[in-house]
Structures are given as structure tokens and as C-alpha cells.
Amino acid sequence: MSMIMMNITLAYRLFLDPLPIENSWMVFLLPLVFAVALVYKxxxxxxxxxxxxxxxxxxxxxxxxxxxxxxxxxxxxxIF
Known part of the structure; x- marks a missing residue:
């Protein structure tokens, strides 16, 4: 039983364990801007x-x- 619980707790949790993209998060802004512009237009x-x-x-x-x-x-x- 403890082995099953360990596998469940080691699973990736989407909002609790975000992906480590601290150095490259600005790259994702370009597809987001393009998608917003496409939908709007x-x-x-x-x-x-x-x-x-x-x-x-x-x-x-x-x-x-x-x-x-x-x-x-x-x-x-x-300046300030």
C-alpha cells in the first residue's frame, strides 16, 4: 500500500508543481500574442x-x- 501511495504522490500535479520555465517564459508570449490576434481578427x-x-x-x-x-x-x- 505504501508503494502505491508513493507513486501517487510522485505524480506530476499541474497547478501545484509548475514546469521550471523561469528562464524562457518570455518565448511563450509570442505564440500567445499571435493566437490572441488571430482570434480577434x-x-x-x-x-x-x-x-x-x-x-x-x-x-x-x-x-x-x-x-x-x-x-x-x-x-x-x-528614476524613482
């Missing part, structure tokens, strides 16, 4: 013939805005 565009162009433009705008926001916040924290 799929819902908002009346004609899907320019879906990929509009999605890439929106994803680029989101990433650029995030970089600018991070830079401004970094400057603010460096």
Missing part, C-alpha cells in the same frame, strides 16, 4: 481574405506596445 473582419496580414499587423502592434510599455516602466523605476 477572425471575429472582427467581415472578409477573411486578408486575415493573415491583419493578424501579423496586430500581433506586431501588440508586441511593440508591450516593449514600449516595459521600457517606460523600466525608466520610471530607474
Amino acid at each position: 477572425t471575429i472582427r473582419l467581415p472578409d477573411l481574405s486578408k486575415l493573415w496580414t491583419a493578424t501579423l499587423l496586430l500581433a506586431t502592434q501588440i508586441v511593440v506596445f508591450m516593449v514600449i510599455t516595459a521600457a517606460v516602466l523600466w525608466v520610471i523605476t530607474a
Whole structure:
């Protein structure tokens, strides 16, 4: 019985034991931004013939805005 309990406690628990991605978590932002832009543009565009162009433009705008926001916040924290 104790061997079964040990195997259960050694199992991976999704929210209790997160994956060790401390060094590479920013890489996952790019697919997330692209997925959000794709879903948004799929819902908002009346004609899907320019879906990929509009999605890439929106994803680029989101990433650029995030970089600018991070830079401004970094400057603010460096000054004060």
C-alpha cells in the first residue's frame, strides 16, 4: 500500500508543481500574442481574405506596445 501511495504522490500535479520555465517564459508570449490576434481578427473582419496580414499587423502592434510599455516602466523605476 505504501508503494502505491508513493507513486501517487510522485505524480506530476499541474497547478501545484509548475514546469521550471523561469528562464524562457518570455518565448511563450509570442505564440500567445499571435493566437490572441488571430482570434480577434477572425471575429472582427467581415472578409477573411486578408486575415493573415491583419493578424501579423496586430500581433506586431501588440508586441511593440508591450516593449514600449516595459521600457517606460523600466525608466520610471530607474528614476524613482
